[in-house]
Amino acid sequence: MDMLGVVNEAYNSINVGLKRSVVDKKISSLLIIIENRDDLITYNRLKDLIDEHRMHTFIVCVDDSLVQQVVNSRVIAISHKTVTMDFSEIMSQSSVCKPYLKETGGTRSPEKIFEHIKFMLARGNITLPVEGECAIRVLGVLDQDNISFKAIDDMTKLDPALHSGIIRMANSAYFSGTYGNIADVQKALVRLGINNVKAYLVNFINKSIAANKNLLFSEEIETAIRDSQTIAALCYVMSEFFRVCSKGQMYSVGLLSKIGEIFILAIISDYLSGENPEDVKGGSYRKMAEQNNILVGGTLMKKWKFSEEFYMPLLFSSTLKENQFMNETKILHLACNMIEYMRSEKIDDSLAAALHRTGIQLSEKQLQKIKAEAETKIKDFAAVY
Numbered sequence: 001m002d003m004l005g006v007v008n009e010a011y012n013s014i015n016v017g018l019k020r021s022v023v024d025k026k027i028s029s030l031l032i033i034i035e036n037r038d039d040l041i042t043y044n045r046l047k048d049l050i051d052e053h054r055m056h057t058f059i060v061c062v063d064d065s066l067v068q069q070v071v072n073s074r075v076i077a078i079s080h081k082t083v084t085m086d087f088s089e090i091m092s093q094s095s096v097c098k099p100y101l102k103e104t105g106g107t108r109s110p111e112k113i114f115e116h117i118k119f120m121l122a123r124g125n126i127t128l129p130v131e132g133e134c135a136i137r138v139l140g141v142l143d144q145d146n147i148s149f150k151a152i153d154d155m156t157k158l159d160p161a162l163h164s165g166i167i168r169m170a171n172s173a174y175f176s177g178t179y180g181n182i183a184d185v186q187k188a189l190v191r192l193g194i195n196n197v198k199a200y201l202v203n204f205i206n207k208s209i210a211a212n213k214n215l216l217f218s219e220e221i222e223t224a225i226r227d228s229q230t231i232a233a234l235c236y237v238m239s240e241f242f243r244v245c246s247k248g249q250m251y252s253v254g255l256l257s258k259i260g261e262i263f264i265l266a267i268i269s270d271y272l273s274g275e276n277p278e279d280v281k282g283g284s285y286r287k288m289a290e291q292n293n294i295l296v297g298g299t300l301m302k303k304w305k306f307s308e309e310f311y312m313p314l315l316f317s318s319t320l321k322e323n324q325f326m327n328e329t330k331i332l333h334l335a336c337n338m339i340e341y342m343r344s345e346k347i348d349d350s351l352a353a354a355l356h357r358t359g360i361q362l363s364e365k366q367l368q369k370i371k372a373e374a375e376t377k378i379k380d381f382a383a384v385y
Helices: 014-023 037-049 080-093 110-123 133-142 149-156 160-171 185-192 194-210 218-241 247-255 259-271 283-291 293-303 308-315 326-336 339-344 349-358 364-384
Strands: 029-034 056-061 075-079
Touching: 014 029, 014 037, 029 037, 037 110, 037 259, 056 080, 075 080, 110 259, 110 283, 110 293, 133 149, 133 194, 149 160, 149 185, 149 194, 160 185, 160 194, 160 364, 185 194, 194 218, 194 247, 194 259, 218 247, 218 259, 218 326, 218 339, 218 364, 247 308, 247 326, 259 283, 259 293, 283 293, 293 308, 308 326, 326 349, 339 349, 339 364
Parallel strands: 029 056, 056 075
Antiparallel strands: none
16 A cells, blocks of 8 residues: 555454544545454445445455455455466566465355354454344343443343343242342342353343244254253252352352354354355354354353352262362253253153263152243243243
8 A cells, every 4th residue: 555655544343443443534445354254244234334435445354255245336345366377477486485385165164154153253353243232232242241230230221122031030939039129120130149040141142043934954953042041940949949149149059051052053143144045054063053052152251240150060060070069060961951851751871861960859749840940940930021
């Protein structure tokens, strides 16, 4: 740009650069480098900020396949190779640089997308295909290192459903105890406690994702959300049955049990948006989401600063490795393996193995009682959550 005599500002973030162009009306042209799918997703989310009538926009894509996905008649998109091929050939002949690598087929795969997911978690900039401005704000608030009740209170003022939902939750029999009803969000937040509030916000995000019916894995996401609500109800009933820890806390632990799977399915849907559903709906992507649920779910809960009693049971729910929340871990393990029993009332191999591994002895009559109570709680909590 300097060689061309163009006054310019350079940023290493599309997010920062685009927002800067909105603030500074003197900026008349944009040159955006899209290096990978992450950059394309960021651009697609923010492109509406660009005043196309005021600014010229040029996009250079490092990956040829991304050029075709920049759909905008007012934007000039070209391949990086188109710009640099001749120059690079001369440079490589002089051993200054290596020649372009040959194209390797198959730019998408479960492994490639999982690398994208790990990068997003490590980078700390979580983007999900949520519906509605409030859900976007909720996601931003969860990403804050020290989330405050005031920040949540301010956010609820933008969405009547979120505002009334938190108050309704605080006034429910599950959290109010013998205390009277309250109408103030700040007081509701204090009564619930920060971790239960975060669980509610995560559920709010989940419902927002489920509302996006255009997602490739929308049906699988809805199933995972329903399963998490069932697991939550089972955890609540069994915590009462075995008299361990807070019932409300255990419900939240169960509600978060599928957060990793939901997160992965949402990211895959976002990453592969625009692809032919028939090409990507194979079992390998769903399997990846299921297999990495605990790893990603635990990472998210740590990132969002949940306390140990909320994420430790999840982290050890599969292995049942000894930890300081062993009773809660066993209950979660049992609840996760009761999903099929809730549907069919049949003790399958996974439930039989879970009963054996946890050492929890339950008769068929006791299992039926837990199932019946959990079904009632699912309906009750649907009115709260």
